[in-house]
Amino acid sequence: MLRGLARAAARRPGALWTRGSGSGTGVPAHVVDLRSDTVTRPGPAMRRAMAEAVVGDDDYGEDPTVRELQEKVAKLLGVDQTLFVPTNTMANLISVMCHCQRRGSQLLLGQECHLHVFEQGGVAQIAGVHSHPLPDLPRGTLDPAELERMVTRGLGSPYHPVCELICLENTHSSSGGRVLPIDYLRQVQLLARSHGVRIHMDGARLMNAAVALHVPPAHIVEHCDSVSLCFSKGLGAPAGALVGGPKHFIEEAWRLRKALGGGMRQAGVLAAAALVGLADFEEVLQRDHQNAQRFAKERVGQPLSHEAWAQDSRMLYQTPVEGLDQAALNGDEDTEAQRLTDLPQVTQLESSRAKSVWLQGSLFSLRRLGCPLPLLG
Numbered sequence: 129m130l131r132g133l134a135r136a137a138a139r140r141p142g143a144l145w146t147r148g149s150g151s152g153t154g155v156p157a158h159v160v161d162l163r164s165d166t167v168t169r170p171g172p173a174m175r176r177a178m179a180e181a182v183v184g185d186d187d188y189g190e191d192p193t194v195r196e197l198q199e200k201v202a203k204l205l206g207v208d209q210t211l212f213v214p215t216n217t218m219a220n221l222i223s224v225m226c227h228c229q230r231r232g233s234q235l236l237l238g239q240e241c242h243l244h245v246f247e248q249g250g251v252a253q254i255a256g257v258h259s260h261p262l263p264d265l266p267r268g269t270l271d272p273a274e275l276e277r278m279v280t281r282g283l284g285s286p287y288h289p290v291c292e293l294i295c296l297e298n299t300h301s302s303s304g305g306r307v308l309p310i311d312y313l314r315q316v317q318l319l320a321r322s323h324g325v326r327i328h329m330d331g332a333r334l335m336n337a338a339v340a341l342h343v344p345p346a347h348i349v350e351h352c353d354s355v356s357l358c359f360s361k362g363l364g365a366p367a368g369a370l371v372g373g374p375k376h377f378i379e380e381a382w383r384l385r386k387a388l389g390g391g392m393r394q395a396g397v398l399a400a401a402a403l404v405g406l407a408d409f410e411e412v413l414q415r416d417h418q419n420a421q422r423f424a425k426e427r428v429g430q431p432l433s434h435e436a437w438a439q440d441s442r443m444l445y446q447t448p449v450e451g452l453d454q455a456a457l458n459g460d461e462d463t464e465a466q467r468l469t470d471l472p473q474v475t476q477l478e479s480s481r482a483k484s485v486w487l488q489g490s491l492f493s494l495r496r497l498g499c500p501l502p503l504l505g
């Protein structure tokens with residue numbers, strides 16, 4: 129397949145594959161790494177902004193760039209205040225700790241959500257919070273009837289944990305970047321309010337959700353009591369996340385960030401990168417979504433792929449290797465290479481932030497097929 133790509137590149141000078149210096153192994157010079165939207169590297173504009181950032185000691189609240197970021201995002205999200213933290217994992221943990229003050233209080237969340245699966249059970253380890261996972265429905269939602277049953281089950285009971293928090297993830301990563309419908313958010317909000325339960329939104333990719341729905345992020349966040357947002361995913365910054373909510377919530381969040389070791393000093397260097405990531409997020413994420421959909425539609429890498437389907441904001445690309453016929457792969461390589469070089473947009477990946485359309489699973493499978501590098505990226 130890679131041989132095919134090299135040949136197609138030679139046929140079309142100026143295509144993505146031919147620019148830059150070759151590696152000498154016949155592998156295209158520009159390789160786009162599609163494992164995740166976390167593998168991007170800051171481009172020149174972002175690096176310049178970091179180098180030139182005006183900074184101060186943020187542990188004293190004196191870093192002007194961090195303050196600018198916090199204030200700007202608070203407005204964007206429609207919350208009282210936000211707090212800059214090193215990672216979205218910390219933003220989620222802080223939020224859960226703020227909402228669940230009582231040891232053993234219950235947190236309802238999806239069984240495949242990031243907070244439950246990929247954060248080491250930090251809410252149990254560190255916060256003494258008891259998570260009750262519910263099945264994720266195909267659109268990344270939870271069954272409202274089941275939520276209500278769980279919220280009310282222990283009411284007034286000395287035997288049951290007391291439910292204090294529901295966590296929603298938007299976009300919902302494990303279902304393939306699904307965007308939670310606004311009607312659903314409204315329904316969960318009503319249910320939570322009527323039982324005195326709060327809602328935290330893990331909005332690591334909240335901006336993708338807003339762009340996909342064509343609404344301001346605040347229209348999503350208004351259904352929650354707190355939100356997290358990650359700058360090192362689709363927004364392309366090297367590090368940093370925010371937690372947002374009411375003033376009293378952020379005051380408590382500040383204390384917890386300190387306790388968890390997340391207080392930083394001249395963090396304006398990182399906040400400057402986040403500001404660059406935010407500057408044109410609508411345009412950039414829109415393009416990412418279009419690319420993902422287009423990849424899915426064109427079935428890029430089809431001989432390798434068993435199933436590929438575009439979802440709201442991202443595409444799941446599964447490449448089970450078992451049962452694949454090597455002859456079929458070889459047979460189709462020219463068409464495949466042509467399809468790849470025909471994709472427009474991909475060449476725009478060297479913008480100020482190196483961006484990538486995001487596929488999942490492709491790298492692993494390509495490696496197993498003996499390809500030396502990820503295919504696109």
Ligand SMILES: *Cc1c(COP(=O)(O)O)cnc(C)c1O
Pocket residue numbers: 214215216217218220242243297301330332333358360361369
């Ligand atoms: C990546 C991610 C996180 C954690 O963010 P880090 O910055 O890696 O700690 C949390 N939630 C979701 C949905 C994510 O995708």
